[in-house]
Amino acid sequence: MALHQSRNPGAGAGALPPLPPEGQPERVPWQLGGKRGKVESDAMDADYDEDDPPTGIPGRVLEPPRTWKEGWYLWSMGSLSAFWNHTHQMATTLENVDQNGKVKRPPRRQPARLVEIDHEFDNHTEENLLIPIPPDTPPIIEPVKKFLKPSGLVLNLFYDSVVEGHQREFFGRVWEKAQTDEPWKLAYNSVKRFYERWKQNARSGDDDEEEKRR
Structure with missing residues (x-):
């Protein structure tokens, strides 16, 4: 014009x-x-x-x-x-x-x-x-790029670890530990501690109710 x-x-x-x-x-x-x-x-x-x-x-x-x-x-x-x-x-x-x-x-x-x-x-x-x-x-794509940028960095780090063999080494160690009794001991100890904590909290709750009644 x-x-x-x-x-x-x-x-x-x-x-x-x-x-x-x-x-x-x-x-x-x-x-x-x-x-x-x-x-x-x-x-x-x-x-x-x-x-x-x-x-x-x-x-x-x-x-x-x-x-x-x-x-x-x-x-x-x-x-x-x-x-x-x-x-x-x-x-x-x-x-x-x-x-x-x-x-x-x-x-x-x-x-x-x-x-x-x-x-x-x-x-x-x-x-x-x-x-x-x-x-x-x-531009609409710029906010999307900023939002997905951390995900891209994580994927790049994971890719590099796979190429360099770190992931394979890690899964090998996990498999070796799985053949022993250490995972079962860890699971048993975790469940045992959880049960003891739950039992202790239940007792403390009962004691508080008795004190209120008195």
Whole structure:
């Protein structure tokens, strides 16, 4: 859309005009890489740095507006007037689109002053949605990789122990011990200690009941 018709085609991405209000993170649902509908606690920047520019809210970092980039965009409209407005913008340049977007953006809290506007535009921002294709969603595979990383390390260690023969040596020792009476002695002693502990606890419980009766 009119990217090569921009006045500064050789400028970097930072020199391009920002996306219209319907393409900014505040208007895009969080499932598509935006911030709309996101819980306030989740919206806080976890990588907050003291050197970041402040915004007046602890833990919140001031983000620059999203700008136009080469590629495909999905522009959803909810009314006929918004459709005609978007169709008109397709034939113009990004600078003109930005000027139209400035009129549609919600005003910030500033001292009252007289502002003259040459032309009035219908604000269809609430009915529109602009997202890049593919959307700027966080990759789903990264959390899965982090979750399965410990399992991969364990499997690698087990594989190395099998290749180096440690597992075979271990099972050989287990088999040798199984041919002797040591496993049976160990099982007998464990059951015997468990029974003695259980019997001792039962006696102490009976003594407590007798003391309560007295």
